Amino acid sequence: MTFATVATAAAGAAFLLSIGFLFASRFMLAQWGLDATTAGLVLGRRIGAIYLGMALLLFLGRSAPPSDLRSAVCAGLGLAIALLAVLGVIEFANNRVRAGIAIAVVVEVALAVGFFWVL
DSSP: OOHHHHHHHHHHHHHHHHHHHHHOHHHHHHHTTOOOOHHHHHHHHHHHHHHHHHHHHHHHHTTOOSOHHHHHHHHHHHHHHHHHHHHHHHHHHTTSSOTTHHHHHHHHHHHHHHHHHHO
Protein backbone atom coordinates (compact mmCIF):
# COMPACT_ATOMS: atom_id res chain seq x y z
CA MET A 1 0.00 0.00 0.00
CA THR A 2 1.39 3.39 -0.97
CA PHE A 3 0.88 6.87 0.39
CA ALA A 4 -0.70 7.87 -2.91
CA THR A 5 -3.30 5.10 -2.57
CA VAL A 6 -4.16 5.89 1.05
CA ALA A 7 -4.20 9.65 0.45
CA THR A 8 -6.44 9.28 -2.60
CA ALA A 9 -8.87 6.98 -0.77
CA ALA A 10 -8.96 9.28 2.25
CA ALA A 11 -9.40 12.33 0.02
CA GLY A 12 -12.38 10.67 -1.66
CA ALA A 13 -13.96 9.71 1.65
CA ALA A 14 -13.35 13.16 3.12
CA PHE A 15 -14.82 14.82 0.02
CA LEU A 16 -17.98 12.71 0.22
CA LEU A 17 -18.31 13.46 3.93
CA SER A 18 -17.78 17.17 3.31
CA ILE A 19 -20.55 17.30 0.71
CA GLY A 20 -22.84 15.33 3.01
CA PHE A 21 -22.22 17.50 6.06
CA LEU A 22 -22.21 20.80 4.17
CA PHE A 23 -25.38 20.20 2.15
CA ALA A 24 -27.26 17.34 3.83
CA SER A 25 -26.44 17.50 7.54
CA ARG A 26 -29.90 16.24 8.48
CA PHE A 27 -29.38 13.12 6.39
CA MET A 28 -25.89 12.53 7.77
CA LEU A 29 -27.08 12.82 11.36
CA ALA A 30 -30.10 10.61 10.66
CA GLN A 31 -27.80 7.80 9.44
CA TRP A 32 -26.49 7.54 12.97
CA GLY A 33 -29.89 7.97 14.61
CA LEU A 34 -29.20 11.51 15.80
CA ASP A 35 -31.72 14.33 15.93
CA ALA A 36 -31.02 17.24 13.62
CA THR A 37 -31.02 19.96 16.26
CA THR A 38 -29.77 23.45 15.48
CA ALA A 39 -26.54 22.67 17.32
CA GLY A 40 -26.05 19.43 15.41
CA LEU A 41 -26.65 21.13 12.06
CA VAL A 42 -24.24 23.96 12.84
CA LEU A 43 -21.54 21.53 13.98
CA GLY A 44 -22.23 19.29 10.99
CA ARG A 45 -21.65 22.13 8.52
CA ARG A 46 -18.45 23.16 10.32
CA ILE A 47 -17.23 19.55 10.22
CA GLY A 48 -18.05 19.55 6.52
CA ALA A 49 -15.70 22.49 6.02
CA ILE A 50 -12.92 20.64 7.86
CA TYR A 51 -13.47 17.51 5.77
CA LEU A 52 -13.34 19.57 2.56
CA GLY A 53 -10.01 21.07 3.59
CA MET A 54 -8.69 17.63 4.50
CA ALA A 55 -9.82 16.26 1.13
CA LEU A 56 -8.00 19.04 -0.73
CA LEU A 57 -4.83 18.63 1.35
CA LEU A 58 -4.72 14.89 0.71
CA PHE A 59 -5.62 15.12 -2.97
CA LEU A 60 -3.01 17.76 -3.74
CA GLY A 61 -0.39 16.02 -1.59
CA ARG A 62 -1.01 12.46 -2.74
CA SER A 63 2.19 12.35 -4.80
CA ALA A 64 4.43 13.86 -2.08
CA PRO A 65 7.73 12.06 -1.69
CA PRO A 66 8.74 10.70 1.70
CA SER A 67 9.46 13.60 4.06
CA ASP A 68 8.98 14.75 7.63
CA LEU A 69 5.80 16.60 6.59
CA ARG A 70 4.31 13.53 4.89
CA SER A 71 5.12 11.45 7.97
CA ALA A 72 3.45 14.08 10.17
CA VAL A 73 0.33 14.00 7.97
CA CYS A 74 0.22 10.20 8.22
CA ALA A 75 0.69 10.21 12.00
CA GLY A 76 -1.80 13.00 12.64
CA LEU A 77 -4.53 11.72 10.36
CA GLY A 78 -3.92 8.11 11.38
CA LEU A 79 -4.43 9.05 15.02
CA ALA A 80 -7.45 11.26 14.37
CA ILE A 81 -9.17 8.69 12.18
CA ALA A 82 -8.40 5.86 14.62
CA LEU A 83 -9.94 7.92 17.42
CA LEU A 84 -13.04 8.51 15.28
CA ALA A 85 -13.39 4.73 14.92
CA VAL A 86 -12.95 4.16 18.67
CA LEU A 87 -15.47 6.90 19.48
CA GLY A 88 -17.95 5.40 17.03
CA VAL A 89 -17.73 2.03 18.77
CA ILE A 90 -18.08 3.66 22.21
CA GLU A 91 -21.12 5.72 21.15
CA PHE A 92 -22.76 2.62 19.66
CA ALA A 93 -22.00 0.54 22.78
CA ASN A 94 -23.64 3.24 24.90
CA ASN A 95 -26.73 3.35 22.64
CA ARG A 96 -26.15 6.97 21.59
CA VAL A 97 -25.98 6.11 17.88
CA ARG A 98 -27.52 3.44 15.68
CA ALA A 99 -25.86 0.66 13.70
CA GLY A 100 -25.41 3.07 10.77
CA ILE A 101 -22.18 4.12 12.45
CA ALA A 102 -20.69 0.73 11.53
CA ILE A 103 -19.98 1.81 7.95
CA ALA A 104 -18.06 4.84 9.20
CA VAL A 105 -16.13 2.73 11.72
CA VAL A 106 -15.08 0.17 9.09
CA VAL A 107 -13.88 2.89 6.70
CA GLU A 108 -12.11 4.71 9.53
CA VAL A 109 -10.28 1.59 10.65
CA ALA A 110 -9.17 0.86 7.08
CA LEU A 111 -7.91 4.41 6.55
CA ALA A 112 -6.17 4.58 9.94
CA VAL A 113 -4.39 1.28 9.24
CA GLY A 114 -3.42 2.62 5.83
CA PHE A 115 -1.93 5.81 7.21
CA PHE A 116 -0.03 3.95 9.94
CA TRP A 117 1.16 1.36 7.38
CA VAL A 118 2.75 3.97 5.12
CA LEU A 119 4.15 5.86 8.11
